[in-house]
Amino acid sequence: MTVRIDNCFETLKLTNKKALITFLTAGDPNYDLSLELIKSLPEAGADIIEIGMPFSDPMADGPAIQASSLRAINSGHKMEKTFEMIESFRKDNSRTPIILMGYFNPIYNYGVDSFIEKIIDIEVDGVIVVDLPPEEDNELCNALESADLSFIRLVTPTTDADRLNKILQKTSGFLYYVSIAGITGSKRPEINEVENAVQEIKTKTNIPIGVGFGIRTKEDIERVGSFADGVIVGSVLVDIIKNNEHESSVKDKIMKKVREFASAV
Amino acid sequence: MDKLNSYKLGPDQNGRFGIFGGRFVAETLMPLILDLEKSYLQAKKDDSFQSELAYLNKYYTGRPSPLYFAERLTDYLNTAKIYFKRDELNHTGSHKINNCLGQILLAKRMRKTRIIAETGAGQHGVAVATVSARFGLPCVIYMGAKDIERQKPNVFRMKLLGAEVVPVRSGNATLKDAMNEALRDWVANVNDTFYIIGTVAGPHPYPEMVRDFQSIIGKETKEQILDQEGRLPDQLIACIGGGSNAMGLFYPFLDDISVKITGIEAGGMGLQGEKHCASLTAGRPGVLHGNRTYLLQDDEGQIIEGHSISAGLDYPGIGPEHAWLKESGRVEYFAITDSEAVEAFKICTKTEGIIPALEPSHAIAHLINIAPSLSKNDLVVMNLCGRGDKDIFTIAEHLNMEI
Known part of the structure; x- marks a missing residue:
């Protein structure tokens, strides 16, 4: 529900805090550990949880997130299992907003109507579909809006003023500012340029702005948090799964990182 | 639904052919795609652009390519009169150059200074490297690591032409990756970068633009067959990976309803398993690489890696206009297996003294299969879209021969 996302940003605002939005891929490296990680995130300081729906050909993502998608797919992950994870998460947590992120084909394949019905049922709050720009999002976006779910749109360094207005007309929850022209986890953003862009957008809308892509350190988060409403981290967390074959250490390391990041927003 | 007045009206302003096509790309690319579309529409109407392209087609590529009566193959099959559209005689050895010249002229017009491209068999990569050398622009070619192994001569040609060939190791390390x-x-x-897509797929305007640049194949064929035979052919046959040579041949004939049109996909080791690349005959609609089209995918909507003996057909998607032409019933699509293609390759080589690429060998194989059903009065045009020099190692391996 959009309202859960709205409440999250409003509550944080009262204490002058920003949202830490963490991304992990569902089913990476396997169902059980992935569920455990997601359940542990709020306690470690994640304010909003973004869950990736694995896709074989994630063309806007870098090697880290592509590899995490493949680990999940190879472990036998399916769309239904993503839904099961969220259902299980919601049994203990009705507060933290959940955003599903992915590419259109697995959703189209599942059936847009069935997909929406299902995510309403399990209390997902918003959806990001990377390859549905405003020109192509009607078939999903309108149905989401009437179901009071957020369709979170991306604004990038290539988005000009005309497009920005078009995007702002149909956005809810928060706006995702992509801090680089590039793929996830690749080059580092020029934070000054990001700040200018975010300030420019803020003159046109009151909707919260989250910034992501290429943000890897506590210092980045502090700086971005000083002007944005939320900071999104993904590749840096997903890399921990790749670099640690022993599952026992993965959870501790990821949660340690999330705590460190949470202390900076 | 109303009866269609024409099969040549697509795409609409949103880049759609029926439900297929579109612009399913990340927001970062959207402004670029719109800019490209605008620039292309201007260039298309600009006489100086068209005349520069016509000049290069004639003097650089060697167009028009001959429409050749394949007399010995006709005798061998003892059936319809068979013509080859000889696009393998083009500079660089395939039809790919037709599109690359058009796109690099557009890149120049848009003041882009760096060229990128993907390639499967390497034919498109060679054509891109060629036009990049000709226009003095640096170029980077992405090629699956597996394809680099299968297509060494083309990789060497690209490097000689000054291109940087980047091996792609993700996924199955082939064309889609x-x-x-x-x-x-x-x-x-x-x-600064212009992406020269090699086939009639990808986000709008690529399917339209590549089709337009390749349509010279069909336009010439129409004039040539009328000149040589005084009438239109009864059937057109072309192989399909992404579908650019086929779209180029078919498009000018789409409204000539008397002309039967047939596209041939890679059936690999047969359609019953997953070892094929027949997206139209064995796949279903989905969204990949910027367009909605027929795809090879599993129950979860994950893309399946295709297989074909021919690296140029090894793509799990298909141009969206083909998807629409299939559903509209105007074009029929069939699949041919690896072994049938190799057999056809041998027959063509021995009867005509032309070594065809493995890609059009699929089209020849279909022609051989349907030969008994054709009449002696029939005229059939097959697009011989590439030459087979690049494939001799693959053929040798398939036949357990040593070179």
Whole structure:
């Protein structure tokens, strides 16, 4: 529900805090550990949880997130299992907003109507579909809006003023500012340029702005948090799964990182 | 639904052919795609652009390519009169150059200074490297690591031409992965880079633009067959990976309803398993690489890696206009197996003294299969879209021969 996302940003605002939005891929490296990680995130300081729906050909993502998608797919992950994870998460947590992120084909394949019905049922709050720009999002976006779910749109360094207005007309929850022209986890953003862009957008809308892509350190988060409403981290967390074959250490390391990041927003 | 007045009206302003096509790309690319569309529509109407392209087609590529009466193959099959459209005689050895010249002229017009491309068999990569050399622009070619292994002569040619060939190791390390990598490069280099897509797929306006540049094949064929036979052919046959040579041959004939049109996909080791690349005959609609089209995918909507003996047909998607032509019933699509293609390759080589690429060998194989059903009065045009020099190692391996 959009309202859960709205409440999250409003509550944080009262204490002058920003949202830490963490991304992990569902089913990476396997169902059980992935569920455990997601359940542990709020306690470690994640304010909003973004869950990736694995896709074989994630063309806007870098090697880290592509590899995490493949680990999940190879472990036998399916769309239904993503839904099961969220259902299980919601049994203990009705507060933290959940955003599903992915590419259109697995959703189209599942059936847009069935997909929406299902995510309403399990209390997902918003959806990001990377390859549905405003020109192509009607078939999903309108149905989401009437179901009071957020369709979170991306604004990038290539988005000009005309497009920005078009995007702002149909956005809810928060706006995702992509801090680089590039793929996830690749080059580092020029934070000054990001700040200018975010300030420019803020003159046109009151909707919260989250910034992501290429943000890897506590210092980045502090700086971005000083002007944005939320900071999104993904590749840096997903890399921990790749670099640690022993599952026992993965959870501790990821949660340690999330705590460190949470202390900076 | 109303009866269609024409099969040549697509795409609509949203880049759609029926439900197929579109612009399913990340927001970062959207402004670039719109800019490309605008520039292309201007160039298309600009006489100086068209005349420069016509000049290069004639004097650089060697067009028009001959429409050749394949007399010995006709005798061998003892059936319809068979013509080859000889696009394998083009500079660089395939039809790919037709599109690359058009796109690099557009790149120049848009003041882009760096070229990127994906390639499967390497024919498109060679054509891109060629036009990049000709126009003095640096170029980066993304190629699956497996394809680099299968297509060494083409990799060497690209390097000689000055291109940087980047091996792609993600996924199955073939064409679709190379296309993902090229799209990632483009997203990261939005200001100076022009992406020359090699087939009639990808986000709008690529399917339309590549079709337009390749349509010279069909336009010439129409004039030539009328000149040589005084009438239109009864059937057109072309192989299909992404579908650019086929679209180029078919498009000018789409409204000539008396002409039967047939596209041939890679049936690999047969359609019953997963070892094939027949997206139209064995796949279903989905969204990949910027367009909605028929795809090879599993129950979860994950893309399946295709297989074909021919690296140029090894793509799990298909141009969206083909998807629409299939559903509208105007074009029929069939699949041919690896072994049938190799057999046809041998027959063509021995009867005509022409070594065809493995890609059009699929089309020849279909022709051989349907020969008994054709009449002696029939005229059939097959698009011989590439020459087979690049495939001799693959053929040798398939036949357990040593070179």
